[in-house]
Amino acid sequence: MPITDTEAMSKKPAVQPALHKVIMVGSGGVGKSALTLQFMYDEFVEDYEPTKADSYRKKVILDGEEVQIDILDTAGQEDYAAIRDNYFRSGEGFLCVFSITEDESFQATQEFREQILRVKNDENIPFLLVGNKGDLSDKRKVPLADCESLAQQWGVPYVETSAKTRENVDRVFFDLMREIRSRKMDDNKSNNVRGKDKSKRKKLKCVIL
Amino acid sequence: MAPPPVVTGISPKEGPPGTRVTIRGEHLGSKPNDLISLLICGCECQLSAEWKSPNKIIARSGPGKGRGEIIVTTSSGGEGTCTVQFRGYHETIGPLKESAVWVEEAPIQSLSWNRRSMSPSSYQLEDPLGLSVEREDRKIPEDDLHELFPDGSGDLGSENFEPTWFLLDHHHSTSFDDLRVGLSFLRRKVESQKEGQLSFLKSNVSSVMEQMDTLFLFKEKFEANVRDHGLDPTIKVEQAIKKSMTEATKLFQDVLARREKADKTRNALAVLQRYRFLFSLPLSISNNIAKNDIDAVINDYARAMNLFGKTDVVLFKKVLCEVESNINDLRDMLRKKIKIMPQTLQEQKTLIRNLINLDAGGDPGWDAIMSQYEYITHLLESSKNEHMTLDAENSKPKKPKHTRSASGSHVLEPVPIIIPQPILCVEELTAIVSERFPDLWKLGQSYFSGELQANIENNNQPAFKKIILDVVALSCKSIRSSVLPHTCDTNVKTFPTSYKESLGPHLPTALQYVCDLYSNLLALDLPTQALQFVSKLLFDLKLHTLLSSVRQCENQIKALKHEEKWQYQFNPNKGAITLVPNQLEQLIMDMIQSIKLNILNKDDKDNTLLSNDLAKHQFIAEMNKLLLTIVNLMDELSSGSNDQEDNMPVSQLIGSPMVHSDKQLSGTFYEERLLLTLSNCRYIHYSMFPRWNNLFIQNGLISIKESLHLTIESLMTLENKLIENYIEIKSDPLVGTIEPSMYLGHFDWDTNIPPSDLKPYAKEILSNIIAVHAELVRIVPGVIHKVISGIVETVAEELSRLMSCVTKFSDCGKEQAYVDMSSLKNTLSQYCTENAKAYFLEALDVIPPLTAAQREKVDEILTQFQSPSDPERTFEIYPSLPIQPEINQPTPPLPYNIQPTPTIPSNSYTSSSNVLPHTLDEMKVKFKFLYDSNMEDMEMVQILSLVNKTKQSSRNLDELISDIESVDFSLERSVISST
Ligand SMILES: Nc1nc2c(ncn2[C@@H]2O[C@H](COP(=O)(O)OP(=O)(O)O)[C@@H](O)[C@H]2O)c(=O)[nH]1
Numbered sequence A: 001m002p003i004t005d006t007e008a009m010s011k012k013p014a015v016q017p018a019l020h021k022v023i024m025v026g027s028g029g030v031g032k033s034a035l036t037l038q039f040m041y042d043e044f045v046e047d048y049e050p051t052k053a054d055s056y057r058k059k060v061i062l063d064g065e066e067v068q069i070d071i072l073d074t075a076g077q078e079d080y081a082a083i084r085d086n087y088f089r090s091g092e093g094f095l096c097v098f099s100i101t102e103d104e105s106f107q108a109t110q111e112f113r114e115q116i117l118r119v120k121n122d123e124n125i126p127f128l129l130v131g132n133k134g135d136l137s138d139k140r141k142v143p144l145a146d147c148e149s150l151a152q153q154w155g156v157p158y159v160e161t162s163a164k165t166r167e168n169v170d171r172v173f174f175d176l177m178r179e180i181r182s183r184k185m186d187d188n189k190s191n192n193v194r195g196k197d198k199s200k201r202k203k204l205k206c207v208i209l
Numbered sequence B: 001m002a003p004p005p006v007v008t009g010i011s012p013k014e015g016p017p018g019t020r021v022t023i024r025g026e027h028l029g030s031k032p033n034d035l036i037s038l039l040i041c042g043c044e045c046q047l048s049a050e051w052k053s054p055n056k057i058i059a060r061s062g063p064g065k066g067r068g069e070i071i072v073t074t075s076s077g078g079e080g081t082c083t084v085q086f087r088g089y090h091e092t093i094g095p096l097k098e099s100a101v102w103v104e105e106a107p108i109q110s111l112s113w114n115r116r117s118m119s120p121s122s123y124q125l126e127d128p129l130g131l132s133v134e135r136e137d138r139k140i141p142e143d144d145l146h147e148l149f150p151d152g153s154g155d156l157g158s159e160n161f162e163p164t165w166f167l168l169d170h171h172h173s174t175s176f177d178d179l180r181v182g183l184s185f186l187r188r189k190v191e192s193q194k195e196g197q198l199s200f201l202k203s204n205v206s207s208v209m210e211q212m213d214t215l216f217l218f219k220e221k222f223e224a225n226v227r228d229h230g231l232d233p234t235i236k237v238e239q240a241i242k243k244s245m246t247e248a249t250k251l252f253q254d255v256l257a258r259r260e261k262a263d264k265t266r267n268a269l270a271v272l273q274r275y276r277f278l279f280s281l282p283l284s285i286s287n288n289i290a291k292n293d294i295d296a297v298i299n300d301y302a303r304a305m306n307l308f309g310k311t312d313v314v315l316f317k318k319v320l321c322e323v324e325s326n327i328n329d330l331r332d333m334l335r336k337k338i339k340i341m342p343q344t345l346q347e348q349k350t351l352i353r354n355l356i357n358l359d360a361g362g363d364p365g366w367d368a369i370m371s372q373y374e375y376i377t378h379l380l381e382s383s384k385n386e387h388m389t390l391d392a393e394n395s396k397p398k399k400p401k402h403t404r405s406a407s408g409s410h411v412l413e414p415v416p417i418i419i420p421q422p423i424l425c426v427e428e429l430t431a432i433v434s435e436r437f438p439d440l441w442k443l444g445q446s447y448f449s450g451e452l453q454a455n456i457e458n459n460n461q462p463a464f465k466k467i468i469l470d471v472v473a474l475s476c477k478s479i480r481s482s483v484l485p486h487t488c489d490t491n492v493k494t495f496p497t498s499y500k501e502s503l504g505p506h507l508p509t510a511l512q513y514v515c516d517l518y519s520n521l522l523a524l525d526l527p528t529q530a531l532q533f534v535s536k537l538l539f540d541l542k543l544h545t546l547l548s549s550v551r552q553c554e555n556q557i558k559a560l561k562h563e564e565k566w567q568y569q570f571n572p573n574k575g576a577i578t579l580v581p582n583q584l585e586q587l588i589m590d591m592i593q594s595i596k597l598n599i600l601n602k603d604d605k606d607n608t609l610l611s612n613d614l615a616k617h618q619f620i621a622e623m624n625k626l627l628l629t630i631v632n633l634m635d636e637l638s639s640g641s642n643d644q645e646d647n648m649p650v651s652q653l654i655g656s657p658m659v660h661s662d663k664q665l666s667g668t669f670y671e672e673r674l675l676l677t678l679s680n681c682r683y684i685h686y687s688m689f690p691r692w693n694n695l696f697i698q699n700g701l702i703s704i705k706e707s708l709h710l711t712i713e714s715l716m717t718l719e720n721k722l723i724e725n726y727i728e729i730k731s732d733p734l735v736g737t738i739e740p741s742m743y744l745g746h747f748d749w750d751t752n753i754p755p756s757d758l759k760p761y762a763k764e765i766l767s768n769i770i771a772v773h774a775e776l777v778r779i780v781p782g783v784i785h786k787v788i789s790g791i792v793e794t795v796a797e798e799l800s801r802l803m804s805c806v807t808k809f810s811d812c813g814k815e816q817a818y819v820d821m822s823s824l825k826n827t828l829s830q831y832c833t834e835n836a837k838a839y840f841l842e843a844l845d846v847i848p849p850l851t852a853a854q855r856e857k858v859d860e861i862l863t864q865f866q867s868p869s870d871p872e873r874t875f876e877i878y879p880s881l882p883i884q885p886e887i888n889q890p891t892p893p894l895p896y897n898i899q900p901t902p903t904i905p906s907n908s909y910t911s912s913s914n915v916l917p918h919t920l921d922e923m924k925v926k927f928k929f930l931y932d933s934n935m936e937d938m939e940m941v942q943i944l945s946l947v948n949k950t951k952q953s954s955r956n957l958d959e960l961i962s963d964i965e966s967v968d969f970s971l972e973r974s975v976i977s978s979t
């Protein structure tokens, strides 16, 4: 038997914590990166630097269980829309962010929602509608009622956050992870068979040999 | 040791070599030096790494390809781990990628259409040895194989196929047994093919048939295709491809355009953000200008010029252009503002500094100086002109008022106080200069000291001096034109000179203004030339004020002419003095006080006005005039011009008895007036003048001794003239009555009546002289001797003439003449001049000599006349006369304002020698009241006039005295009747 195989096996840790892949979506400038960085590193970035695609991953304790969260911070810009399809495919849950101070960003959530549903082909994909920049309530352009009614229409939770004050930042990530986790548990039950199929196919190859 | 670094975030997570990545995580090093290695996809990127914080490093990705880890190593924490991965890729050329690089097509084809991945897998599936191999397990690198078989290839389909390569490549880990099995598998396959075509066909007949059918079918289809679509069916495809290519290009262009647009927007946003300061500058400048925060504008402007002044960026240039135009507007605005007057020095300085800070160019400091200068000049000119026009307007309606007060009897009476326009003008002019000029001067000082700006036009210095001199000269000129018109050039427009006199009382005010101005200017440290202008003006004005106060005083003295009421007070040492001399002295003292207060007090210590020869000279000349005016006044008062009639109502008011237009009364008064004036003159001469000189010196004025000397000469001439007039007036009637009295009652010296006493005419002479004496004692005791001597001389001359005219003396007549002449001579001996004595001796010589018996008789009569009760031989009337009044006391002064109408019988002419007082004693007693100094002045005047009148009508003394006694009674009576 090939030596390499055994070596590769020994490198892998015995139990890898569950990995939840979260994707930040929303128009440019609404605070996706700010939320991410606040969540990851407790820091708030004042200056605006358009994102392409950033990747973050760290261990967190979710309801007493150690899990890994993988955050893909995407570009909000239109010209990257083509690449988004690819990214969205790998996502397990979505934080759809808009800024309560910018109505356009709120309107844009519709398109993101539709794209996600198309790519994922799943009505119940874990999804949170997030109204950011809650600290700028004096500049608020999107009425709370509109936000809540949209969320209700989609059947998703609506949370208002502030990357600046860290309000509800942890909450949106943890809530989403919980949804992802419960989705995975459901999937595991229903798709057990397929998983076994996969392993059988590999073995078949060996049998051919 | 610190925990090992963990990378938990990467932004962006993929990119070509050289991508700027932000790496986040924990324990990424405690300081920049702590970071010793940064591997991205296996490439060392530490060189480009920028350590930001223990959580953040920024670096550029290396040439690493594919997904790889990011490993941070720190000296404190050692080699770290990562939870995220970076994917490096070499950007390939695809339909959506622009590239300027020439790319060889062959490898691309194999890359871009995934052929490679497809073909090996197909080979793999059909391994010739029938073995299943895991491709990933290949251990022998391709390069090594190339080296081993330089001409060979591992490709089964290749011409130069090298079996060893193939085996090494695909089966190097396959065991020999397996290979043998494989070989037999291959052999079996080849054997089966070698069984011959027929057997192959036999065994495969069905499939061959099938293939044949298919070929036929294909042929049919092909022929149908050719039929349907022609020989070259690819045209359509080609067209479709072309179309799709244009479509794609369009799409591509669209995408590009959109992307470009987005990039531009992003760039614009970034630029806007980054140069926000510059872009908002025009607005903030306008705002600050509106807020008048010029300093902020200057700061912003300087900062902008620093940052962008040398920029080549068109956009910046455009904004700067706008800024520049704003600033230019501001400069213009400030330049205009600096010329707007009035403004304080501080404001102006701020403006200048602002302009300089704004690089406005030009010479704002100098502009400010010029505008100050023009402003002051304009103010001075306009204020002067304004006052002149005001003056012209004011003088019109006020003219009648002026003339009325001028024609009135009391010029001195203060006209309702209206400050004359010239004085107001001076006030304003000095105020302007005091207020504005220091600013101009200080501005100039700051300008030349470089406090305001660095580059000073040095040739401005003389110009500035000229400006300073100009302003000072102009203000001096304007002041001169207001109050010193006579010192101005003839072409200068001045205030009407009619003011010259009426301005007098106000000159001190003007002087005060100018003095204040001078002291203000002194404090400024001005060039001496400028100060000289002012000090010259000050001098001229002082002198003018001085002279005009003297002139004023002179006018007041002239006006005293109307003030003489002839009320007097008797002073034993000085005689009778009316009010005028004291009023005179009061005027002089007032003048001195005013001069001292208003003019001399303003002198500086070492440069007094009166130490100047010119001033001294003019002052003395003016004083001479003034003193001469006094003499003239006295002269006029004594001669009694028609003013007396004019003064009637006034005299009536003060109870003067001189209402009667009777010539005699008025004539009598004339004598009185002569004497009073004489007495006044002497008082002025002997008492006042000596103290005046001291008064002048004590009050800081110069000695006027010489002027006084000159005046005393004319005063003495006047005195002598008055004395002569008086002697003439008194002696003419006195001498005239001697002859008629002597021959009264047809008396003849050839008489036979023996003498028993002096003849009445002789007694009359004495009594007349006594009356004159009394008058003199009451008014001017000082000149008694001179006057009486003069009169006695004329009397003696007349007597000698009369005696020499006597044709014949009887014995008795001889005796009588002897008695008369001797007694007169003896009695009047004290007042006899040499001439008089000679005349008396002449008269005695004419009388024929007496016998001894006759002489005895005569001596007896003479002794009897010179009564023993009075041991003195001559009458020394004053002061040895008894003073106690024995006759009636004067009644209270109440009735004297009622004119008495004494009824005097004009023709009752009785010769009664017996009613005359027989002795000198008697006479003295009778006339005693005349010398009574306790008597009221007016009463005396009245009584005297009565005495005179009686004498002239030759009435006897008893009658006279009873008349006098009746005065009181008649006065009382008239009071009663009038009430
Ligand atoms: N006041 C406030 N500003 C925020 C908030 N979130 C983000 N921002 C700011 O909005 C800008 C854009 O944020 P960013 O996170 O880069 O937006 P992204 O394009 O969605 O990733 C940045 O300048 C942030 O400082 C927030 O909650 N409150």
Ligand SMILES: [Mg+2]
Binding pocket: A029, A032, A033, A034, A049, A050, A051, A073, A074
């Ligand atoms: Mg972002």
